[in-house]
Amino acid sequence: MKQEFKAEPYLEKIRNIGIAAHIDAGKTTTTERILFYTGKIHRMGEVDEGSATMDWMEQEKERGITITAAATTVYWSKGTGEPYRINIVDTPGHVDFTIEVERSLKVLDGAIIVFCGVGGVEPQSETVWRQADKYQVPRIAFVNKLDRVGSDFLRVVQMMEDKFTSKPVPIQLPLGSEDEFRGVIDLIEEQGYIWLDETEGREFRPIPIPNELKGLVKEYRERMIEAVCDFDEELLRKYLAGEPILPEDIRRGLRKGTLAIKLVPVLCGSALKNKGIQKLLDAVIDYLPSPVEVKPATGIHPKTKSLEERRADPKSPFSALIFKIANDPHRGLLSYIRVYSGKVRQGDTVLVVPTMDKVRIQKLLLLHANRKDEIEMLQAGEIGAVVGIKDVKTGYTLANLAHPIAFEPMEFPEPVVFIAVEPKSKGDEPKLFQSLAILSIEDPTFKVKTDPETSQTIISGMGELHLDILIDRLKREFGVPCRVGKPQVSYRETITKEGVAEGRFIRQTGGKGHYAVVTLKLQPIAKGVEIYNEIKEGTIPKEFIPAIRQGIEENIDAGVLAGYPIINIRVHIVDGAFHEVDSSEMDFRIASSIAFRDAFIKANPVLMQPIMDLEVVTPEDYLGSVIADINARNGKVTHLESVKGHRIIKALVPLAATFGYTTTLRSLTQGRATSSMQFSHYEKLSEEEKAKIFPTIPTF
Template structure:
């Protein structure tokens, strides 16, 4: 049985934007217009439907992307609200994998802000077609055309201007639809349905004509025949133009651009119509490639069709008052309640007990789902974000997910004995939800170490532990994830022998240790000839070196980018064993690494600061004091963007000093860029501190 006819009526879309561009309000309005909420919530009153965690309501930011289904003009929208803050980009990234299209929301006065750039880049990598919605046009300083220019300059994208605003700032009343040349004007009640459609205001006629020509010329780039006819003076029909816009949008040639005020409910219907008209259905998107365990593509694809074997990707895990929810995008096949499915990552099967479609905090039970659906499964046991769920008879892997390594850690200890177990259970749930959040136990001190992507990321985790799980913690100072490496090549030899009655242990290795390529990790090669060390001992030697890479010679941090070459050695017919050679390798590491010019590395962050013009000097001076390298600056209409590389160690508490310097108007975002050598004075301090810690523990 095929149900593919229905799929053309599906739109899986994400809404993404910079913090404060009004993304959650936009999502709210979409849900309201599509009849899914009766009472509107406002973010700034702290009650919006998709933000149902306490932290979100309080901070006014969306932390978790919630998936919601709704309907518009006979089409089914699955809307995923993604977080905009940089510490949560992994959420954005994961949401993009399961979307077919998106709406990028920008603030009419703030314009294209640093974070929007990261999210935009992710969306380009994932080849997601997008509309642009320029919001908050009722704000002071809002300027639609200026923001479209920024989209060109900062994002390097072509905005396809579909509407022009009527009025500016507090006189903004509606928009002119360039294709139909009709004006949509809303009254001041804030009720989205209260609008009238009329002719273009006389004073806008010239602009409308000019932008309409631009629109048609750009759109027709998607169809050479129509473009030629147009050049010969033949005006295409609205249907033909729409078809071109649809194709060009899907091929990322341009991005249909709309404007309005989500808060005042002006201009939203046109955006919803555009989702139907221009964003692709699940079958119009290139299908997801299947991969093997290592992540290499197999050349097969998950074709979006109900007739194919079942394949789905778990893209988000949430724990709420009903138990663990696993959000799943079904790529192909059909899933029925009661089915047994395979998790290809763990190799274990899971039984589908309940499946639901979500509407923020409410849910409807389903008995079946099919290709193109985004649903939540309740009560799956061992599924984590990024796992593939599939038909037991047709195992497969949808792209494996690669998550960035955490760069910052804090130690936490529960305030009382009763919280210890509570904390363990809570942290287990949180790790399943967020793969960039890691937890370790410090073996010597017994402290719990939380690791994450930035200060805000960990702040919020501690907050969730306190509020959601009621675990009170004593939080240590944030710690930077330093690494170590070596700078010189060295040739050396090590013999391990032990004789104690009966058979002894013996293993001799001759080896070279040298600095590896950047980001190469640990590499082991053997050039032994003539069997002076038998092949069967190579894995043990490699394991010995590899396990030692976890604790470097300087201060015990993990070691990066080292190559070890085994070129000779000796063995004993009776006394040699794998364990003897593993011990030899460990001893060799201890003996030789300190002689190979060990060096401390620190994480360098890519920092993007936005500041009003009159504070540029202060901000740059401050970044220099933080050992930053200024990479460039560009002025925008509302201020200056400064790009720099700055060591993470110098960035603690940066947000409060930036706010002080810029009287509260500065913003910044940062993400991990690379590891670089620590200057010797800094390195000495770090090493001394680590030694003190060890001494204190001893």
């Protein structure tokens, strides 16, 4: 008989959550207030003043945005109950740092998604939502900034309804709006609450629901109960029988719907004005899962490749995922880990997968933004950091020596912008290379290479801001001031039809000669790169196949037309010939390279440029100028909408035309418009554009 798994009591009192949002939705301020009301900090930090606790990098304090996912642990008691441990990862909202959000969501059990009461569902909030769907993360929504002019709680809820598959369920309504925003109405308890400004929002008191809101409260409470009935039979029975419905009935059903990723409880408030945060913390406990309520983590056995499962159980073998690596100026490289099963103590030896290295755990840390406290042990369900593990990457697994497991590695997008960089002082070159190596370990979307022709160091990343901040870090953190070139676009190459070619590398030199013949067929595909070996057995010895693949892969990385990586291609190795004495691996690598280049040219090759999704929110008065500027950049406006005196413009614009866009937008609108951008897709460069950018490349 299968023994039922019984969770350790401490696990039910843990919540591993992320806080994510679009830039400027007030997410870092929300996190600051959470730290303040849970007693983690004794003075509130403000993003605008540059004193926010979670924004601990110099660049974050200056720019007022969160760049790296900082982690912290807080404790919260609902009412007079036992304290719950909440591990919070505060993630960036700027699109150049989407990788941080993706990494964090993979190791979290639940999320708070913060929306701006004015802007509503903005591009980055849609991206975060999609990422949360991808990793099946239950979430609650917090509509913030309801004290702002133009804020509208119900309009934001409607936008969520229109754009997302999970159903948003308001469990609160705002009391007052804009300047008059005072508190919230709890639809579950049918009770109003107002926050006392003189206590910095530490205290709030119940008030009766104002008469003019009773109709709206009745309507939205009814809607909430109907939405929740689908998930709780007892609640449905009571509802149909007309029996009184208790708050705990609603919370129970709402929790089930949230954990099933079908419902999203929506709360409201104003973090800046200290309203609504305690109720948000209560909702984290009420509706987001503990580590035992999410599916067990799955991976494969690195040797047998059999499927393995790890429950949140401290008694089972240890396993953890490295979800971030950061350089600490005092301690060196820190590996942030989420422990899925078992426990790990200082001094333990664990296995690193996939390298299969055995490493000793020197120190374990509990995290609070940039402060780290040493601890003896981390166990199932907890998040912390390990000091001093070398040669690891984000996405690697740490496991028990006798029970290895490899969790699914993370996928990272390819960089789209690159610049040349050199130290201002020649003597700083070794330091520059060392620093760039550390930064590329920390951030998998940041790449470093040397241009083989010019010997320049080329760095590439997800956008202008991403590279700006890394250059800034080189100067401040690593003491290497740099000169940089202009940002350049990372184009791609691909083909539009089938191409077949034979590559021959045959040389007779008197002694041992060279002999290799390879035939390749190239085909365009929708996405990715695929290589298939279709050579009949006996045509070419098996030991030469890896060399043929290497010749293909080198060309895919280096490009044929203009030196850019090749995408969306399928390569078939179809035929070849060898010589018993003269053939070598190098010969086949060269022959496959010749075949690839010839087949590529025959396959009607084209250059592809990155296209960005641009969203601009501008006052009505500047609409004409903003659209004219987008058109001048070869952009296509895809959507226009009006929101209380503002217009939201969505457009697709070539990345090459976006450099310096924020500065132009500022001068066009006297600093009153905001914009955000994210990579959308690659698109074929027209012959006209190609002739302008690459005049030496012929037309095929």
